[in-house]
Amino acid sequence: MELHLETVALFSLKLAYETEGQSPILRDDLVMGDYQRDVFELLVRRGDVEGIQVKVGECVELALEAVGGVDKPLGRELNRLAVDFRGAQTLEQLGAPMVAIKDYLKDIL
Template sequence: METSLETVALFSLKLAYEEEGLSPILRDDLVMGDYQKDVFELLVRRGDVETIQFKLNQCLGLAMDALGGAEKPLGRELRKLSADFGEVRSMEQLNQPLLALKGYLKDIL
């Protein structure tokens, strides 16, 4: 699960900050400092769903802006998937919406 959390953050930040012709954003870049696997690993171990959601929502908000907002087709789908992720209340419920976000972001990159 930690890897999927990190991947969603990475894909979101790629959408927000990566520009064609420049170096790609990688997992060890400074922008990924708060969103690395070991950070998420600690949060998962603690069962801290709220902080996980907060961290990913920061990244997803940047991705939403990069897609032109919720009024655009890609943004509407991201908003729907983000809302599903935001409704999760336990670690057991986290995996399904997380995988949906990961797949969607991967597809639009």
């Protein structure tokens, strides 16, 4: 699960901050500091669903801004997936919506 969470963060930050002609954002970049696998691992180990949702929500907000917000087709779909993710109440319920967000972000990168 931690890998999927980190990947969602990475893809979101790539959409928000990566520009053509610059070095790509990688997992060990400073911008990933609060969104690395070990951070998510700690949250998962604690069973902190709300903490995970906050971290992923921060990244999804950046990605939403990068695609033009919820008024644009890409943003509407990303927002719909994020609503499903925010609605989860257990770690198990986070799984499917998280993978859907990850796959969607990968597709639009």
